[in-house]
Amino acid sequence: GQNIDQPTEMTATEGAIVQINCTYQTSGFNGLFWYQQHAGEAPTFLSYNVLDGLEEKGRFSSFLSRSKGYSYLLLKELQMKDSASYLCAVLDSNYQLIWGAGTKLIIKP
């Protein structure tokens, strides 16, 4: 079966750095997405990786290793507004998105 694993919850301090991991086992791979979802709101797109390596976008970076079935989202200079759930999703061989359950990130002052 297809599976995406993320930690359920993480806590970090304002101004610090946090890394949210995502491991996947899917039938084929056509890219990996990260989305942010604030409580009670819709998911919003953060990043897309299809090749190995690090993609940087301001305070957020996303890394992919296809051979290891592994990705992480790195958030720097954490702000209180970064408190949200972070969803990892893989586009499988049929171009269907398989979603992880999400990681709830709690930022403490």
Place this chain on the structure above:
Amino acid sequence: NAGVTQTPKFQVLKTGQSMTLQCAQDMNHEYMSWYRQDPGMGLRLIHYSVGAGITDQGEVPNGYNVSRSTTEDFPLRLLSAAPSQTSVYFCASSQDPQINQPQHFGDGTRLSIL
């Protein structure tokens, strides 16, 4: 700049009732989809459409119907509501799911079945 619009935002139904969740997008996206989101689980695909007149089943289609008569609209129908269908429903659209186009989500419909 509306994007994806879902109505209603909240709904309470009794078991056995039927209803339609509305979804409209103004971005001329070909691909539209419906998800449900339950606590502790990832988004699960109910139905999707790759263009007007074309629909297909996702991971959890039972108890739901869809139609796509226009590019803009993609309603989701609950045929006979059951408590197991209590969930948050999201409609999403994208230009093309086969390339790196992100999904644009509506604000969701919070549905409770009593």
